[in-house]
Amino acid sequence: MNASLDKALDAIRRRSPRRTVFFTGAGVSAESGIPTFRGAGGLWRNFRSEDLATPEAFARDPKTVWEWYEWRRELVRDAEPNAAHRAIAALPGAVVVTQNVDGLHARAGAHEVVELHGNILRVRCVREGGTFDAPSAFDVIPPRCACGSLLRPDVVWFGEMLPDEAVARAMVAIRGADLLVVIGTSGVVYPAAGMVSLHRGLSIEINPAATPLTTNCTYAVAAKAADVTPQLVDAIQEACHA
Numbered sequence: 001m002n003a004s005l006d007k008a009l010d011a012i013r014r015r016s017p018r019r020t021v022f023f024t025g026a027g028v029s030a031e032s033g034i035p036t037f038r039g040a041g042g043l044w045r046n047f048r049s050e051d052l053a054t055p056e057a058f059a060r061d062p063k064t065v066w067e068w069y070e071w072r073r074e075l076v077r078d079a080e081p082n083a084a085h086r087a088i089a090a091l092p093g094a095v096v097v098t099q100n101v102d103g104l105h106a107r108a109g110a111h112e113v114v115e116l117h118g119n120i121l122r123v124r125c126v127r128e129g130g131t132f133d134a135p136s137a138f139d140v141i142p143p144r145c146a147c148g149s150l151l152r153p154d155v156v157w158f159g160e161m162l163p164d165e166a167v168a169r170a171m172v173a174i175r176g177a178d179l180l181v182v183i184g185t186s187g188v189v190y191p192a193a194g195m196v197s198l199h200r201g202l203s204i205e206i207n208p209a210a211t212p213l214t215t216n217c218t219y220a221v222a223a224k225a226a227d228v229t230p231q232l233v234d235a236i237q238e239a240c241h242a
């Protein structure tokens with residue numbers, strides 16, 4: 001048994017947290033078969049993910065960017081929520097603040113999900129700004145809106161602003177939480193990563209690797225999300241019903 005997990009579970013039992021926020025990144029979906037950006041599997045046709053998820057890349061070469069997105073959208077369509085998504089969804093009142101664009105928290109049945117970086121199965125017209133759900137593969141790449149302009153994935157690219165409403169909801173939830181569980185994020189993508197420091201109180205990181213957020217957290221559990229999140233959620237539920 002992981003010594004930090006023991007300590008984290010003890011802290012949960014002592015504090016009986018009633019408002020838990022899960023702050024998640026790509027690692028929470030790794031065990032659903034969706035590659036993270038950093039680490040193994042972060043490359044696609046020799047491109048780094050960070051070089052494709054930018055407005056500049058889209059302006060220069062929308063076809064290549066869309067081909068990459070169609071590959072990722074197919075992975076997301078075929079993926080199923082894993083044990084971590086399901087455990088989080090089973091905790092009444094929990095809020096999920098996610099950097100993920102895969103929609104797996106919602107598909108697992110999570111009650112409140114704040115998507116900081118949008119959703120990959122939604123698209124937006126670059127001229128008119130209208131968004132709509134478009135989960136199926138497009139026949140023609142890059143796809144176009146009825147108005148003739150390019151469509152783009154409705155996600156936040158590196159260098160773009162986060163949606164105001166999502167940021168506001170995330171800040172309220174994180175400030176008001178008595179437990180923050182930080183799962184599967186490298187903690188280097190700002191401003192999202194900076195939200196972790198808004199939290200005062202008990203915080204637990206779940207990530208097989210150390211990150212810049214590790215020292216900010218009360219406990220760091222070096223493990224995979226699907227292996228330990230269910231135990232953490234069980235401990236929260238038991239503590240709250242004790």
Ligand code: NAD
Binds near residue numbers: 029101102211
């Ligand atoms: P990242 O790719 O930068 O880092 C992934 C982190 O997950 C790493 O720290 C890694 O150690 C950890 N990790 C890997 N496997 C894990 C597991 N099984 N359990 C727990 N942790 C694990 O991801 P990020 O910090 O979310 O930032 C990258 C950006 O990429 C985000 O903005 C996000 O929108 C986007 N992204 C999203 C998805 C998705 O929606 N599934 C996938 C890739 C990237």
